[in-house]
Amino acid sequence: MLTEYRLKTRELHGNKDDAPERSSDQAPILLRGGLKEVEVEDLLAALPPRPTADALVLRCLDSGEASLILMHPPTFKDEYEQFWRNPAAASRAWLSLLFGILACAVWIEHSMNPEIGEAKPPDVFNCYREQCALALISSNCTTPGRYKVEAALMYLGNEYLQSNGLKTEISILVGIVSRLAIMMGYHRDSRIYPQLSPFEGEMRRRMWLILSTIDYFVSWQAGLPTVIPKDIGDTTPPRILLDEDFGPTTEVLPPSRSEAHTPSNITYSVALERILSVANGIAKSSEAQISPERTLHLKKQLDAVWSQVPSYLKPSAAYATDGNDGIHILTLEMTYQRARCTLHRQYLAPQHDIPPYKDFRLECVNAARRVLECQTELFQGILSQPQYRHQAWFGISRSICDCMTAAMVICLEIVSCVKKNEPLAREFSTELIGTLKTSYHCWKSCPRPSPETVKAADILARMLRLMGCCGVESGEFPKAFLPTANANVQHAPLLNQTSPSLEEPINSSFGQQIPDLETYTNFSAFDMINFVSLPLLKKTTPLILVAIRTLTINISRTCGIRRCST
Known part of the structure; x- marks a missing residue:
């Protein structure tokens, strides 16, 4: 455990021990010292x-x-x-x-x-x-x-x-x-x-x-x-x-109202804490390989707390009309779906594309898609209205965290679909890329961008451009991130590849040749995808692998993750 957390406090490249210092007005006041x-x-x-x-x-x-x-x-x-x-x-x-x-x-x-x-x-x-x-x-x-x-x-x-x-x-x-x-x-x-x-x-x-x-x-x-x-x-x-x-003069508390018929912040907060408690247990269990039996057990626990959520706090055709309830509904579902991603992420590996593991794999991918759909509904349908923007105390930053996790799951599934090169897999891959595009445009058009939303949009833009998708914008793109001339061009129609080919080898932004992907299997600030499948995908499309690697590094930098030298 100690080693794991030390890994999360080191640079991805190099062995620098000093992090960039924040200005004093940004640091929490209580931690500055020298206060009288x-x-x-x-x-x-x-x-x-x-x-x-x-x-x-x-x-x-x-x-x-x-x-x-x-x-x-x-x-x-x-x-x-x-x-x-x-x-x-x-x-x-x-x-x-x-x-x-x-x-x-x-x-x-x-x-x-x-x-x-x-x-x-x-x-x-x-x-x-x-x-x-x-x-x-x-x-x-x-x-x-x-x-x-x-x-x-x-x-x-x-x-x-x-x-x-x-x-x-x-x-x-x-x-x-x-x-x-x-x-x-x-x-x-x-x-x-x-x-x-x-x-x-x-x-x-x-x-x-x-x-x-x-x-x-x-x-x-x-x-x-x-x-x-x-x-x-x-x-x-x-x-x-x-x-x-x-109130203060109450001598005996009245009985609790019915959760099923009392929409209130208390009802929402209790439901959220229940889901988070189980999700935290799932995150701890997923630090190691989980047996299928253990996976089913944790899934039952998660589904049990989800079933306790009152119906008015679950998605329905009517919830989008009420901003306050809509934010609660989407927050609860994103928390639940994020936990599903974490629980089933190890089954994204190609060798698990057979029954009964295939069902677990689909659980993970479908949960990731739903997270990004919730993000779209949250930003485009509710938070675009000024009267609801303040409902973000512990919402916006956490939803970015959830969406980056979901984006990585979908990215890995696209890799799998490309390897199969089957009509159904190709169609599914196109749908997943469309989901990522929608998520990107959602971040890009955020009515009041913050450093976090801007970075999230840039991460997705880089990933989509590396996969050859048009219609996205990001900062100046290093040539080293573009595909080589001998990339697996047989997959170009699937990815709508439009980026120019280069005669130089694929390099990292640090001017180094991309190493084996096992090098990048030990960091995850949000308990993200543990990259169990990446060592098995070294021979897949270099273009997509560079996209995954770039996304991973950018996510990690965004969150301040560091890696110790080996």
């Missing part, structure tokens, strides 16, 4: 005027963002009114929570403004984010205390919003927040703490649910193990309750 404690008076002076603060607080609490179930809006609104009656009496932890809410509201307003064409957050967002961190530090966040976990989670969410690419720093923050939560007993069910009110106990369950979900998401994106140990506690899932069902 601030007095309550300084924090109060940094607040906006009351009318502005009122509007921002309402904007955040009424946004419908699923991650904000860690807040009980009616209760916070009451506390907010009390705060303005005597601001000097507020604790630093509560002020940290307030600044976190203000920052989140600014992000939402920024995201929904159709006149703004860039994803970079405004300066006022960074100002409130910094005040949130300073207040949290000044509250001595390493010791238990009221509002500290809530404030830390809000700060964590805001840092996630402004982060791009690799999420290793966010993973470190998850470790800090989770340690604080465990130290305060959030991992244990609140029924064992008689001093807690029913309301406090239920809110603790919600916060632990959100923290666990964030841990799963970030571990996938950063290529690191989850921070929270498995089976560390016994916290039960929160009840399906609406805000009006309970």
Whole structure:
């Protein structure tokens, strides 16, 4: 295990140990060091005027963002009114929570403004984010205390919003927040703490649910193990309750509402955490070869949690009309389909193209296609509407991760189809290339491009151009990536090959001859395709192999993956 994670922290080529440093304004504030404690008076002076603060607080609490179930809006609104009656009496932890809410509201307003064409957050967002961190530090966040976990989670969410690419720093923050939560007993069910009110106990369950979900998401994106140990506690899932069902004065919690008939952010969050829990187990199991029997067992587990998802959170003909529900539906399905890809990826190898392995192979490919279809529906149907763009706290970056995994699966299947050179395989390959093209145009036409979406589009463009597909654009393409004159031209009609042939050998972007593909079997930031099939495909079309290799390296660079020298 240690070797595997060391591989993920080394350069793909060479043995450099120093990563490019990020500018200080990009790094999480809590990790910069040198920050001084601030007095309550300084924090109060940094607040906006009351009318502005009122509007921002309402904007955040009424946004419908699923991650904000860690807040009980009616209760916070009451506390907010009390705060303005005597601001000097507020604790630093509560002020940290307030600044976190203000920052989140600014992000939402920024995201929904159709006149703004860039994803970079405004300066006022960074100002409130910094005040949130300073207040949290000044509250001595390493010791238990009221509002500290809530404030830390809000700060964590805001840092996630402004982060791009690799999420290793966010993973470190998850470790800090989770340690604080465990130290305060959030991992244990609140029924064992008689001093807690029913309301406090239920809110603790919600916060632990959100923290666990964030841990799963970030571990996938950063290529690191989850921070929270498995089976560390016994916290039960929160009840399906609406805000009006309970409050600080509740003496006995009402029974949980029916999941099947209560559309809410709680229902969605519980369903998502269940799927992620099984998906995380699948990812750990897939680090080694999985027997067919074990594959079937894990498949049953995954299908079981998927069957528990309420029908209104599954795809249907009507879901696209509601943006909020549509985002939840697509997020759940992409998470489920991504787990299917991970579970069945080892059966992409050509020797598994026979029963019963062929069914597993088709499971993987069909799941990958569905991931990219969900991406198209998400970006072109929902996020193209400004009023829904803010619903992306833990959505856009993770969907990019899922889509890159799916693209690699489809790329490997295209290799297999080309090798078969059969009419049905050729037709299927054409369909798969069409799926990749659609995905590319989706990233390319993103209404508000970010560094991550731009890079995703460029990766797919390079892959498609290397396969000879027209109608895609990318940066200047090195001649070394183009096919040689003696490439397997018998496959050109299938791939619509249009790239010019060169007399020089195929080289890498580093000017080196492409080595055996076994060299590239040990890296995967998102627990991507483990490339079990590549050593078996060395004699296939060089053009496609270069495409796969280029895509792989670019994905890895995008995520900051490094490789140790051998």
